[in-house]
Amino acid sequence: MNAVSDHLSIDVLLDYWLHDSDPATTDAVDEHLMRCDACGELLDGLIALGEGVRGVFTAGAVPAMASDAFVQHLKGQGLRVREYRVPHNGSVNCAVAPEDDLLVAHLEAPLQGVERLDALAQLSIAPDVQHRLQDIPFDPQAGEALYILKTAEMKQLPDHTAQFTLLAVHPGGTKELGRYTFHHQGVAGTAVDRAR
């Protein structure tokens, strides 16, 4: 183990790994890592963390709000993505097939002027439980909030209805932006075939 007194911060290493450092800083970090194993091992940990995040996400083990460009990128890389577009205040019949990697819901909504967006989610199979997703990221220009579901869990669920409500949050309170209903068919069948 080589001892170096001036270690790099995790921010510098994150910027370095994710192409956010300028060329001069990248060269300086390259040089530092050539003599400092402590920082190298910290970077190894970040790389492993990144690989882990990628792994659990593509396994459908975690949900995420994302963008349409990101979903198209996933499809371009060969992931099997099943998408449902739900009109403003609309509903859709949906399902997930065993071979699907990710299940995506496009919730069309008037997002112009919205500063903060929350969502409420409720399933008919657990009517007493309401999940609130707070401060979800969105692009106001996109005209939709895009939700990548916890697909691995969805594959295990029986027939049910899920309701999503988008809320615009302002300093004075909240305003309902739209309500979306998913009629989910638990066993892959005709709904899957129709969605393709």
Place this chain on the structure above:
Amino acid sequence: MQALDAAATDSPEVQAARRIAGAAPGEAREAEAELYRLLAPRARRYGLRHLRDAHAAADLMQQVMGLTIERLRSGRLREPERVLSFVLGACRLTVMDQRRGERRREDLLQRYADLLSPADLHVAPRLDRQRLADCLERLPERERSVLVMSFYDDQPSEEVGRQLGLSAGNVRVIRHRGVDKLRRCVDAGRRAA
């Protein structure tokens, strides 16, 4: 790269390089193994960062270490105390070569195959996938989204921000906060196990 050499005047890497250079070719096997143990992981990291492919990074590591040891054995690396800057320079040239599609490393890989064993390299511990998923799910939506979109394809903050309607600076702040929480959560699980 002078600072790199100045900081390593009497480091274990330089000592090993001197022993290799001072011995008859191939007679300083222990020093060669020591140099490999010290520098190969660093060359591999360089390859990971600049080539973004684990196999290509492993190839780069083997090629650079083979070249370094060959130069030390033959006396063509005249200043063993500059071994760190030599390795970094070789990494940079190799990446440029690979980007140009040149393939001239097979000979080195074959000649030093017995010496260049990656068996004892430091590798980051594997993460508990279930624990990581739980920790990731506990993050606020914004942090989770930014981490997923950043790490899925190692995207810079500007690209992630463009897709989420955020500034690059804001993405970096959210990313930092998310990574910090995620590391703490995963580490806490590892300690508890």
